[in-house]
Amino acid sequence: SVHTRDQVELPPPAIDNRLTVHPLWPEIDRISTxxxxxxxxxxxxxxGWQLFAEEGDMRMYRxxxxxxxxxxxxxxxxxxxxxxxxxxxxxxxxxPRYRYEWETTLETMTIVEEIASDSLVFHQTFKRxxxxxxxxxxxxxxxxxxxxxxxxxxxxxxxxxxYPANNGACIRLFVTVCxxxxxxxxAGETPTRDNITTSIAYCSTVNPGGWAPAxxxxxxxxxxxxxxxxxxxxxxVEQCRDKPIAI
Ligand code: 6CM
Numbered sequence: 230s231v232h233t234r235d236q237v238e239l240p241p242p243a244i245d246n247r248l249t250v251h252p253l254w255p256e257i258d259r260i261s262t263x264x265x266x267x268x269x270x271x272x273x274x275x276x277g278w279q280l281f282a283e284e285g286d287m288r289m290y291r292x293x294x295x296x297x298x299x300x301x302x303x304x305x306x307x308x309x310x311x312x313x314x315x316x317x318x319x320x321x322x323x324x325p326r327y328r329y330e331w332e333t334t335l336e337t338m339t340i341v342e343e344i345a346s347d348s349l350v351f352h353q354t355f356k357r358x359x360x361x362x363x364x365x366x367x368x369x370x371x372x373x374x375x376x377x378x379x380x381x382x383x384x385x386x387x388x389x390x391x392y393p394a395n396n397g398a399c400i401r402l403f404v405t406v407c408x409x410x411x412x413x414x415x416a417g418e419t420p421t422r423d424n425i426t427t428s429i430a431y432c433s434t435v436n437p438g439g440w441a442p443a444x445x446x447x448x449x450x451x452x453x454x455x456x457x458x459x460x461x462x463x464x465x466v467e468q469c470r471d472k473p474i475a476i
Pocket of ligand 1: 236328332334335353355356358361364384396404406435437441442445446450453454457
């Protein structure tokens with residue numbers, strides 16, 4: 230085979246058949262489609278989005294929002310990274326093998342279900358943030374090719390009888406996240422590490438699921454989201470440096 234072990238595990242270019250016969254498929258398909266479309270819509274000049282972090286090509290915006298007194302600020306980040314493809318970005322974001330290496334808010338991660346090569350269900354616990362209770366989350370994660378040179382990962386909360394919410398030390402939080410990436414290179418050229426640029430749109434909405442002080446939560450988000458996106462993108466650049474390009 231011409232495939233190396235790593236290439237075989239890259240996000241597949243077409244939806245895995247095993248996903249389309251799973252009970253979650255209609256929801257996974259609908260929410261992924263909606264999230265990917267929204268991710269590529271701009272924020273520039275739009276009412277309500279406030280820029281809260283800017284560094285190099287990275288821009289982060291949020292909209293202040295509260296539901297029953299709980300902070301649920303939607304977040305949207307844009308970034309541009311040279312030398313890695315959309316498919317590679319999504320591979321490292323989706324694949325649990327790498328998660329502890331870039332995700333600093335994580336305490337534990339369990340794979341609850343392997344739906345297909347492109348879809349998993351995770352249970353995660355997060356580091357406790359004083360003075361709030363520790364949080365956990367249960368969510369499906371789906372990676373797909375959205376169009377040419379475009380890949381995206383969508384994560385969305387779900388339920389599972391074996392992982393009931395709020396039955397122990399943790400409060401269950403609810404999350405919808407989309408990392409959508411699009412790669413470009415000069416027309417007529419062959420893509421190489423030296424001529425590709427990947428535009429990233431990362432959207433996240435977290436409902437903390439129970440009491441958490443608004444000020445503390447906003448301060449944590451303001452610190453942690455830029456840290457996450459910088460750390461994750463430089464991790465992927467580092468991992469890909471000496472590997473053949475995967476378009
Ligand atoms: O998207 C990110 N990571 C993915 C893989 O883990 C996944 C994670 C979603 C959960 C996001 C929850 C963030 C909240 C973490 C802090 C704990 C809150 C406690 C509240 C009590 C005060 O989509 C990267 C996520 C980066 C988060 C900064």
